Amino acid sequence: MGVAGALEYLSDMLSSVKKRKKKKQIQTVALKVRMDCEGCERKVKSVLSGVKGVKSVDVDLKQQKVTVTGYVEPKKVLKAAQSTKKKVEPWPYVPYSLVANPYVSQAYDKKAPPNHVRAVPVTATITETTVDDHYTNMFSDENPNACFIM
Numbered sequence: 001m002g003v004a005g006a007l008e009y010l011s012d013m014l015s016s017v018k019k020r021k022k023k024k025q026i027q028t029v030a031l032k033v034r035m036d037c038e039g040c041e042r043k044v045k046s047v048l049s050g051v052k053g054v055k056s057v058d059v060d061l062k063q064q065k066v067t068v069t070g071y072v073e074p075k076k077v078l079k080a081a082q083s084t085k086k087k088v089e090p091w092p093y094v095p096y097s098l099v100a101n102p103y104v105s106q107a108y109d110k111k112a113p114p115n116h117v118r119a120v121p122v123t124a125t126i127t128e129t130t131v132d133d134h135y136t137n138m139f140s141d142e143n144p145n146a147c148f149i150m
């Protein structure tokens with residue numbers, strides 16, 4: 001095999017180790033960015049296009065929505081968008097068919113796009129009860145002191 005062959009073999013092995021590096025998954029990051037005009041739209045689009053790994057940037061001025069697609073991390077995209085000095089937050093809306101109770105006070109939002117509501121945790125519906133558990137237990141049939149109260 002010789003010295004040259006051994007060196008070539010070792011260099012091939014080392015280069016294949018570098019190639020096995022885990023590739024990032026392609027992701028779609030949606031942001032709500034406060035934009036007033038086409039100038040704001042161009043500024044946000046140019047800044048987000050400069051982020052490493054970005055394949056496409058779609059801006060919807062009417063909905064105030066920016067969608068970034070590529071081999072990116074959501075935190076880096078959010079930080080880059082915040083560098084434009086605009087009000088930025090992750091896209092808070094989901095289709096109302098995905099929410100168990102879409103008209104809970106935390107979910108309902110007049111500014112939401114059509115057929116969308118604000119994404120809320122599932123616990124929001126549990127905390128909103130009209131009757132306190134203490135009162136229901138007071139007048140239940142299992143309470144031996146219920147007849148004294150009535």
